[in-house]
Amino acid sequence: MSAVFKAEFGMGKTIQAQCLVASDGFSARYDLDRIAGRFSRPAHKLFGEPYHGKILVLDTAKGGVATAWMLYEMKSRNIFPAAIVLNTVNPILAQGAAHADIPMLCGFSVDITQAIVNGSWLRLDPKAKILSIIDTVT
Amino acid sequence: MDLNQEEKAILGGEFGPVVKAALEHQIKVGDFFGAADFVEVSQSHIMADTESLGAAGVQWLESLASHPLQERLVRIPTITDPRGTDFSKAHVLKQTQSMLSLEERAIKALMRLGVTMTDTCINYQTIMAPILGEHVAFGDTGVVIYSNSVCGARSNFEGGPSALAAGLTGRTPRYGYHLDEHRRATHLFRVQYGPKTLNEWGALGGLIGRTCANYWTVPYIEGIAEVPGSDELKHFGAAMASFGSNALFHLAGITPEARIFSNLKSLHLTAIEIHEADIMGLQNSYRVTDEVDVVVFSAPQLSIIELRDLAAMCAGKTFLKPMLAVTSPQVKPDADRMGYTATIEAAGGTVFSGMCFYQSYAREIAQANGWKRLATNSAKMVNILGGYGYVPMLASMQDCVQAAVTGRLA
Numbered sequence: 169m170s171a172v173f174k175a176e177f178g179m180g181k182t183i184q185a186q187c188l189v190a191s192d193g194f195s196a197r198y199d200l201d202r203i204a205g206r207f208s209r210p211a212h213k214l215f216g217e218p219y220h221g222k223i224l225v226l227d228t229a230k231g232g233v234a235t236a237w238m239l240y241e242m243k244s245r246n247i248f249p250a251a252i253v254l255n256t257v258n259p260i261l262a263q264g265a266a267h268a269d270i271p272m273l274c275g276f277s278v279d280i281t282q283a284i285v286n287g288s289w290l291r292l293d294p295k296a297k298i299l300s301i302i303d304t305v306t
Numbered sequence: 307m308d309l310n311q312e313e314k315a316i317l318g319g320e321f322g323p324v325v326k327a328a329l330e331h332q333i334k335v336g337d338f339f340g341a342a343d344f345v346e347v348s349q350s351h352i353m354a355d356t357e358s359l360g361a362a363g364v365q366w367l368e369s370l371a372s373h374p375l376q377e378r379l380v381r382i383p384t385i386t387d388p389r390g391t392d393f394s395k396a397h398v399l400k401q402t403q404s405m406l407s408l409e410e411r412a413i414k415a416l417m418r419l420g421v422t423m424t425d426t427c428i429n430y431q432t433i434m435a436p437i438l439g440e441h442v443a444f445g446d447t448g449v450v451i452y453s454n455s456v457c458g459a460r461s462n463f464e465g466g467p468s469a470l471a472a473g474l475t476g477r478t479p480r481y482g483y484h485l486d487e488h489r490r491a492t493h494l495f496r497v498q499y500g501p502k503t504l505n506e507w508g509a510l511g512g513l514i515g516r517t518c519a520n521y522w523t524v525p526y527i528e529g530i531a532e533v534p535g536s537d538e539l540k541h542f543g544a545a546m547a548s549f550g551s552n553a554l555f556h557l558a559g560i561t562p563e564a565r566i567f568s569n570l571k572s573l574h575l576t577a578i579e580i581h582e583a584d585i586m587g588l589q590n591s592y593r594v595t596d597e598v599d600v601v602v603f604s605a606p607q608l609s610i611i612e613l614r615d616l617a618a619m620c621a622g623k624t625f626l627k628p629m630l631a632v633t634s635p636q637v638k639p640d641a642d643r644m645g646y647t648a649t650i651e652a653a654g655g656t657v658f659s660g661m662c663f664y665q666s667y668a669r670e671i672a673q674a675n676g677w678k679r680l681a682t683n684s685a686k687m688v689n690i691l692g693g694y695g696y697v698p699m700l701a702s703m704q705d706c707v708q709a710a711v712t713g714r715l716a
Contacts, residue, residue, distance in 0.1 A: 179338050193519070193551075197358070198693045201669070209693035228520055231447050231548040232690070234665075236465020237358040244362030258521035258551050259335065259462045259482060266334040267467040 176275030178294030196238035322377030328471035336479025371418035384473030400674035425660035426634035443472030448544030491526035491572030508685025515550025545685035625654030
């Protein structure tokens with residue numbers, strides 16, 4: 169399995185961090201307890217997981233526009249994901265990442281949620297649109 | 307992105323730092339999506355409740371609003387989505403003074419930017435519906451999907467910062483649903499059951515949205531024999547956008563772009579059949595208990611017709627459980643004048659104006675009021691409230707009203 173993936177869309181600075189991976193969607197309003205810093209939606213596959221400093225690797229952006237403000241608000245309180253990686257993205261996630269200056273990569277030739285093991289260390293280079301696995305959890 | 311002379315002047319700072327920063331944000335987003343250039347928009351609509359903004363977002367708005375008048379005003383009609391409170395009824399929700407103070411600060415800052423505080427998510431019913439082909443920058447998913455689908459207007463989901471930027475610059479990056487190629491149907495659904503109530507329309511929309519589950523998909527739906535009304539399509543679209551992040555649908559024989567040849571070609575796609583059992587299945591999947599703590603009608607805000615129907619159901623009843631009905635500031639005076647508000651409140655309900663239930667610190671008001679099991683006829687709301695700690699249940703308006711009377715959902 170490749171350790172390097174090319175994305176179609178990228179935004180933000182280079183970063184490396186541990187990841188949280190799930191084949192599920194993402195909305196800051198629908199899915200998170202932003203005060204406790206955890207996934208709070210019972211049906212979400214990352215329910216209960218803390219997300220601060222983690223690279224979120226998820227399937228797609230869910231409905232709703234609140235994330236466009238919320239990522240900035242989360243960052244102001246220093247409880248925020250290090251970066252967001254998605255198979256598909258909607259404008260709200262991109263706008264939110266732009267406003268909050270949180271790196272983002274989207275659009276891969278594979279299902280990125282299946283290609284990466286939860287807990288792995290990743291390096292994102294949004295300018296080059298490259299995601300690299302630095303250390304895989306086994 | 308290709309920039310015209312005015313855009314270059316904005317970037318050069320000729321119109322001040324506020325609009326320069328707005329355009330820079332838009333260019334970041336436009337570059338991300340490969341937008342070739344900007345398109346001028348006629349209206350903008352900003353979602354900016356303070357639960358989403360937080361103190362940091364309000365401070366950011368205040369920093370923009372502190373600039374000189376000629377540098378900080380929006381250029382086009384710029385209106386707002388619901389607020390996070392109805393100040394006259396905040397005590398009913400047990401919202402705190404800090405929540406209200408933050409709202410007051412946000413409102414003051416937005417007004418200094420020249421924003422018109424309409425506080426509604428049903429602007430297409432009550433303010434100014436966009437028309438076929440009109441490019442707009444709307445910031446509520448239910449507003450976008452309705453405007454794109456039913457009115458034939460053109461908008462992407464514009465989150466708060468982007469919608470404000472569009473208001474300040476008068477334009478938005480030309481990508482997504484501003485372009486013909488993204489408006490073509492990608493999925494075909496054949497509906498074998500005509501929804502009868504708003505909750506059934508919402509459940510159908512939610513089902514289609516959940517199946518598509520991608521902003522860039524456009525469902526084409528056939529099989530709706532009876533032309534629905536605006537409220538039906540309001541619930542249908544709002545749920546679809548919430549469940550699937552969809553921004554556009556085509557209803558065969560009903561919505562304007564469904565008649566365009568390129569969309570009729572979608573009829574060759576393999577149809578996904580939807581039956582009554584599927585629609586009821588989505589609704590029933592939320593029925594995990596019979597007891598309710600609160601009944602809420604919101605998301606979207608209720609029209610005058612919905613309030614009329616609700617009042618008729620409430621007449622002469624006495625509620626055991628709190629029942630909240632949320633409408634827009636444009637509708638509320640008429641609801642008062644028609645006696646609908648008085649009838650609903652005589653039964654023990656409360657009619658709120660200019661806010662949205664789930665945008666009003668829903669987790670905190672649940673804890674303050676002991677609300678967990680919530681009945682609603684809004685499929686959009688049941689999709690959202692699980693993350694806020696509620697057990698939301700979807701039922702008809704009639705059944706919800708009865709649940710407020712008995713404390714149990716039939």
